[in-house]
Amino acid sequence: EDQVTQSPEALRLQEGESSSLNCSYTVSGLRGLFWYRQDPGKGPEFLFTLYSAGEEKEKERLKATLTKKESFLHITAPKPEDSATYLCARGIREKLTFGTGTRLTIIP
């Protein structure tokens, strides 16, 4: 069964300071890797799906990459509105296994 581990648990950055969030998992195979953003009191908001090692996807200041054992969410020149908890999940047939998330705070 998949285990998903995210690091760091929390990250504080100055506005404009780029960084990366890590998501590692234990089971390879035909599963998707999903990134979500969750704001306080809200449900997770879908960001990206990655399927194959080497795949990359971008959206505004976010870029997600995938290897055989881990995924990275790179955030470039972040703004305060990027502050949120970022969750990654591995899934197959609509069953997602989530990590505990990285709580990202961008300081103006």
Add this chain to the structure above:
Amino acid sequence: DAGVTQSPTHLIKTRGQHVTLRCSPISGHKSVSWYQQVLGQGPQFIFQYYEKEERGRGNFPDRFSARQFPNYSSELNVNALLLGDSALYLCASSSVGGLQPQHFGDGTRLSIL
């Protein structure tokens, strides 16, 4: 387009009671999944329903049950509530085929006193 809608948004119950949570999926989505999110943790899979049949179940006791209706909406029922059932209950819907992303509602915050 309307997203996944859940009701109620908040609920307070006492130990031993039962609760029913409701979910309406995105129009055209036939698959509905339920997750429990405890504060500070990621969501944990409870059930998945497709075409009114249970297609997956997580590691939750039999006090948890669900069903899906012909219009693809769904209910999650929890009996004999325990303090540990306090959590945010999330519903997600997806279209069918491959590994389509699940889209989540904003959840029902359940507090057990």
